[in-house]
Amino acid sequence: MLALTVANFKMMVRNRQTTFWALFFPLILVVAFGLFDFTSPDVSRVAIAGDTQTPFSSQLAEQVQGIEILELEEPPPGVEEGRALIVEGDLDFLVVIPPGYGESLPAVSPGSGLSRQAPVKLISGGESEERVRLVEGIIRPMTDAAVLGETSAEQPETLLGERVETREAPYFDIVLMGLVGMGIMTHSIISIAVRISNYRNLSILKRMLVTPLAIWKFFAAEVTAQLLLAVIQAVVILAVGVAVFGARIDGNVLNLLPVVILGSLVFLNIGFIVSAWANSPAAASGLGNVISFPMMFFAGTFFSTSTLPWLLPYGAEALPLAPMITALREIGLHGATLWDVWPQLAWLAGWVAATAAAAVKVFRFS
Known part of the structure; x- marks a missing residue:
């Protein structure tokens, strides 16, 4: 045999x-x-978490809704809930707004026009680097405009990126x-x-x-x-x-x-x-x-x-x-x-x- x-x-x-x-x-x-590359979706799902009661968060949500390649998830999840959604592959980006972001705070030095603001976090999962850079390029001008006063040679970092491991292959x-x-x-x-x-x-x-x-x-x-x-x-x-x-x-x-x-x-x-x-x-x-x-x-x-x-x-x-x-x-x-x-x-x-x-x-x- x-x-x-x-x-x-x-x-x-x-x-x-x-x-x-x-x-x-x-x-x-x-x-x-x-x-x-079949992985880049036409629309990225974005959620806003953290301090969502400030004028900046409302303005950010309104602007995100007006961008074709971004889909705003409602209602806003908690930070940990948003992370879990990214891990499970049910969310692409999570924008975490620190308390009081965009509100008037004491300046770093007189006349500098720079505020002591904790930066906004942009958390992503399995998205491609190109898509992450694209979304960062959309969000960063909004975070900059919210805290930067007069033009300065040294500007604070208003947006920090963070990657999390996802279960979605x-x-x-x-x-x-x-x-x-x-x-x-x-x-x-x-x-x-x-x-x-x-x-x-x-x-x-x-x-x-x-x-x-x-x-x-x-x-x-x-x-x-x-x-x-x-x-x-x-x-x-x-x-x-x-x-x-x-x-x-x-x-x-x-x-x-x-x-x-x-x-x-x-x-x-x-x-x-x-x-x-x-x-x-x-x-x-x-x-x-x-x-x-x-x-x-x-x-x-x-x-x-x-x-x-x-x-x-x-x-x-x-x-x-x-x-x-x-x-x-x-x-x-x-x-x-x-x-x-x-x-x-x-x-x-x-x-x-x-x-x-x-x-x-x-x-x-x-």
Whole structure:
């Protein structure tokens, strides 16, 4: 059986179509998402905290509301609440106004025109440096105008920037895990569907029934070779994302292995089902694409399923790719253990059992 597995693996590697769907297609998407910046939103969410009862805070809020790229969050949160919102990724910027900012205070020295004012803080999270500098450039003239009197060679610092660590992973890291699941799905479904359909058309499956080789060994070797290629596929995609584009994997990489194997088994079973319905390799490839491409978009590969309208988010979560991607992201990006993602693993195991039963029922040798 080992020799048969190795032979199947070699045939897959030598097949250009298999290599393309397994490696090059997902890597093209990795490069595309790595080269282009999809993280800068059109509008940044801003909240004002601290002393929000001064004329300056009212004026600042009014001016922020008039800027197209800024969205003022109401009502104003507390400082700690605002920090928590940034950490969770629910807020982009927090402007903290010190007590009495902009009100008349004793001057540093007679005639200097400079007031002893604690600076305003601009707290940000995972925003890009370009976006932070842009927002600073918008807020700073307002803070300067509130406290600076006569022009002086030495002006006080009226705005201080502060960064906090966020739990929200960068968009590229999120998409990278989605591309791992997507690559395994498309390859597993299309590759096995085309191969089995081709074997059936060439009467290879029918001839296998009269050979001394147990038919289960033939399929076990085929599945094992496909699982091995799926693991290699995941390793290559993650390696390119980390080494070339600086993606971070905070969890235990070995914990990703059971997710990859379970997900691959589900899609291999779907591939066997597709091969039973298709009358030719071309039809198997087309039908595999019909199944995999909608799942690619609706299961959250590139965006959260919560953004889908109406009841679609609930339907998307039922797709087999959705729990696979969720488990990959929880383990890889948030350091979750296998126990932490047991609902997703159980859902995948259920899909394995259901699709395996369906594949056995509909499979045909001729």
